[in-house]
Amino acid sequence: MTETSETIEYTIECTDVLQCYPDKKGGLFTVLNDIDIRVQSGTFLSLVGPSGSGKSTFSRLILGSEPPFRGQVLINGQPVQPPDRNRGMVFQSYSLFPHLTVVENVMYGQELEEINFLSKWVRPFTYYKKKRYFKEKAMEYLDRVQLSPHADKYPFELSGGMRQRVAIAQAMIMKPDILLMDEPFGALDPDTRESLQVFLLEMHEKTKMTVLFITHDLEEALYLCSRLIVLSPFYVVDSGTTQGSKIVIDIAYPGRHPKSLDDKYTPYFNERLKMIREKGFNPDVRQHIGDFNLEHSDSWRTLSSDNGESNQTQAE
Ligand SMILES: Nc1ncnc2c1ncn2[C@@H]1O[C@H](COP(=O)(O)OP(=O)(O)OP(=O)(O)O)[C@@H](O)[C@H]1O
Ligand SMILES: [Mg+2]
Structure with a gap:
């Protein structure tokens, strides 16, 4: 050394x-x-x-x-x-969830980590407030990858390059080391x-x-x-x-x-x-x-x- x-x-x-x-x-x-x-x-x-x-x-x-x-x-x-x-991972093949929209794909990791889905019924106010915050953040990242106009589309509606940018935003939003x-x-x-x-x-x-x-x-x-x-x-x-x-x-x-x-x-x-x-x-x-x-x-x-x-x- x-x-x-x-x-x-x-x-x-x-x-x-x-x-x-x-x-x-x-x-x-x-x-x-x-x-x-x-x-x-x-x-x-x-x-x-x-x-x-x-x-x-x-x-x-x-x-x-x-x-x-x-x-x-x-x-x-x-x-x-x-x-x-x-540790975030981006593969060659697009690792997006086909049933989620672009913005939902980008929000997904944070939601999984921080939202208790049960609270949707128990504490709906907190749940929706958190969700709104994650959506805003996801939109920020989509803006960085120049995809905010496509936030509500599904992966199949995007080109290969666009899907890969979503995958990168999805990995980056978690701020991995x-x-x-x-x-x-x-x-x-x-x-x-x-x-x-x-x-x-x-x-x-x-x-x-x-x-x-x-x-x-x-x-x-x-x-x-x-x-x-x-x-x-x-x-x-x-x-x-x-x-x-x-x-x-x-x-x-x-x-x-x-x-x-x-x-x-x-x-x-x-x-x-x-x-x-x-x-x-x-x-x-x-x-x-x-x-x-x-x-x-x-x-x-x-x-x-x-x-x-x-x-x-x-x-x-
Ligand atoms: N889980 C596994 N079980 C058995 N063999 C494996 C496993 N993973 C990889 N190998 C073997 O290890 C070797 C290296 O594979 P690896 O996928 O790491 O190479 P690579 O450099 O990424 O190749 P490529 O450029 O083609 O993607 C190959 O011979 C592969 O068949
Ligand atoms: Mg390889």
Whole structure:
């Protein structure tokens, strides 16, 4: 750790995290192997990696919907708990309730948390007062995502981009410490996608929440991030056998965050893209475990894994 680390707030800290699942032969196969990472509060962290490299698995560990097989996941310094309001999630497919209107969808989380539905009959005045307040708040968020004119529509009446904006408003209104986004713009056309990228950056600037953003689009990942990590199963170790993915690249994007759209056209941006593509995605270019590009100042590795695969377990 650096000398100043005591004053820095880390929203996410993973130490020696290993995740594996049952295989068909009754054994286990490793998906994530020895993941060490700490993420400062307010970071916009992009996560990329080849398909099947464990990106969604990693986000589930942070969400707390499954425990790691081994290792420790801390959220705000505490062992991760089952999903709660501090971790919001936005998926690629729209997670809206089809039978609720746009505004009702956005109100839903707060209602569930704070309204006792029985009081509708017992204390109707308090109930309706609270509901009115939640509706006003929901309208504020819909305004931010430029959807207030569509508040009373149902999800099926909206375009894909609009539905995704509702899903983002739905997650944001709960003011989570961490917003987890798993390919949130994957199903959108390029124009809608770009406008939502800009929107997301604006929201991030205002709220300063920590964002974990998973995408297949490297350009999108690099444009949005203040930090970027690559999970990859393509690496080599001295023992010859590798199991699961590791963080093979961990870089900060220097300079102002958020970037301007023009950044995408700079030589620096394109050089970084090339490096990520080559070292993180090309099965023919496997870095040795000792040569990973862990430039980020918060990047670290436990010693055990620096010797190769000496810390492998029965998970193999
Ligand atoms: N609950 C589970 N049970 C068994 N295997 C699983 C489970 N979840 C994920 N896997 C396996 O773990 C590996 C990683 O899956 P994961 O969905 O995390 O990858 P990903 O990087 O998100 O892939 P993609 O880019 O295609 O979304 C895959 O081989 C997948 O089949
Ligand atoms: Mg996935």
